[in-house]
Amino acid sequence: MRTAAEQIRAVLDGSVGYERGLDTLTVTPAADVDPALFAAVQAACARLFERGWQPGELHRVVARRGAVPHTQLVTDAVAAHLRGFPPAAVDPRWRAQADALGAAVWWAADGGYVDGLAARWRVDRVEVLDTVLVLLGILRTLPPIEVLVPPPGSPAAGVLGTAVSGTAGTARVDDRLLDRVRALLAKAESTTYPAEAETYTAKAQELIARHSIDEALLVARGGSAAVVPFARRIGVDHPYENEKAALLDAVAGANRCYAVWSPELGFATVFGFDSDIDAVDLLHTSLLVQANRAMSAAEPSGGQAGGKAGRARLKTFRQSFLVGFAVRIGERLAQASEAAVTDAAQPPPGGAPGAAPDLLPVLAARDAQVRETMHRIFPRTVRGRGTRVDSDEGWDSGRAAADRAALHRS
Template sequence: MKQIDDLVRGAVAYDDGLDLLAVAPAAEVDPALFAAVADAVARLARGGWQPAELHRAVVRRGGTDRPLLAHAVVDGIAGLLRRYDRKTVDDRWLDQADELAAKVWWSADARYVTELTARRRLDRISVVDDLVGLLVVLAELPSIEVLVPPPGSAPKRKPSVSRVDERLLDRVRALLAKAESTGYPAEAETYTAKAQELIARHAIDEALLAGREGGADVVPFARRIGVDHPYEGEKASLLSAVAGANRCHTVWSPDLGFTTVFGFDADIDAVDLLYTSLLVQAGRAMAKSEPPGGKAGRARLKAFRQSFLVAYAVRIGERLAHATELAIEEAAAASDLLPVLRSRDEQVRETMARVFPRTVRGRGSRVDSREGWESGREAADRATLN
């Protein structure tokens, strides 16, 4: 429908275009709106976007104040999946769609707007406004690197075989949850250290097993992990430090709000778990040690937080790297681990270079608060892993 396209492209003023849609026959507008959402989701899926990433991008760019945008993009994902035999959709795509509960609940596409209005208990114009807003957000998203084959272009299988033991991951999650919930730094350190110990042992065992078997079915992969504001640069540095200590490499995309982590499945799982937990622990420690805010102290508080997170990331990187070296030295004394790790690192670097042939080294964050820097290092010492 031309009115919708003109409105999304900005060819007409938003309020004027919305008024035109409001007076146009619903029998024409409603099916065209859903079709436009479905087509936009299909375009972005071909352009590399996965369900969880697409949902997060919509929430990040407007879904917090307009929750219907997030619900509608999930419906668009469900509508897209309906077009394909599930056997031609990659498992990871299906898993993410299932995690979002993406299911076709409406009776017919032509009735989607009407049934959505009743389901959300809103008036029709508000729903039309939000759907157009969603189309504007989706139109702004660029194509990104294709890490998972889009629906309809792949058999239902994973290109890499992960040997991650779900029971082990459950134990790690439980330990990290305890570290996050306790108010005692010593307890948090104990729980986190035990989690890192389990992760390190499992990763080394997985590498040795792959080396003995030739590793033909295990290849490096990549996963995009969200980096939220505020202080995205400092949080991306923390993620990079955790990744480096776990034999992974990262590329940060600040304009899109995520970091692409390259590595083997078991190692990326470890990075994801540890980064999430350490971010929670850093936030709690920062809140306890930061100076008072208020109008007069707002600039000081911002400098403190930024410096805190920079120091926290640096210190975490130092401690994790040391812990990894110790684990490797211990395992290498009784095995041929080092050649295996060198080979795997080369594979990871080759994969990253293939996906990102050109990267730019980011600028380091400024440290304007000595108080924040010292507090961040102290918090990292309490939270890090021996």
């Protein structure tokens, strides 16, 4: 006679058929099954946390592969996991993701968790058992990924051979500067006038570029603690995730970062210095909003009328639009970045020595550090094939929208 835990493992490893295993668990006493199921979910999630997965990332990938109830189980697993650690043993970024998910223990006892779910969801016990088993199957398919934020209970250093973000080994954009950038981008996203959006976004990019250059020079001249390149995973959502990832890559490249797209997991890993990654994250999010707004205004009316042909045309238009937008934004961002470097490298009036003698070597050295970090983590990256453009109308509209969101310095 198998124990409940053994029955669960038999279903997951395929030695027992799924329907047969579910039936067996249904007739097994709840007092045996429920604690075993709850423990299995906790153990699976804890194992993934130790293997690099963060709460928000795990929630995102489960949402892609499962359904809303499965993500709710993940949120509960995060809350249960945190119970075992004092606040001081949890990285603030890990805690922030748990809080963003709303992770909190709402059940009275672990043994009553399954019954609590049934009451909470207003479904029968069999449906809860089925949902939990499906989640466990999803979790088994997830590979280890790089530890970028130490999981609860881990030392707050040693990630990628460096100190983690927020310690003396890294530097983040000043909160006041971030607030100014966010305010400018919010205005760019809300206005319906392209000229205003361009002005607000250009000013945000100017602030970001200037801060990055100043930080690089300050560190190089010994005026600040040494900083190290780092990495952050940025989620990319359906639909058109490949095209959205291309936009992220364009923004990353213009801000002295490198992006590695993992389509099967729904995120890109962005390598760079923390202040530059902060800029990439903010700009990418804002540009997606601007691109979607411009795309909705420019898309053909045929897709709205329904019909297979209309829907296909609309899909092709949107894909081509986003490709054109990403390519053009990359060009404009690169121009803006080069202009910022050129301005910063000029000696001050009067001919006194300025940044010119050391800025370019400093930036080159930082770029080499970032690339070395990326190649250490992803030694065998493959350059993705470009997305096919099947709609000239979408391509032209996307490039035009990118021109209106131009990020050159005003």
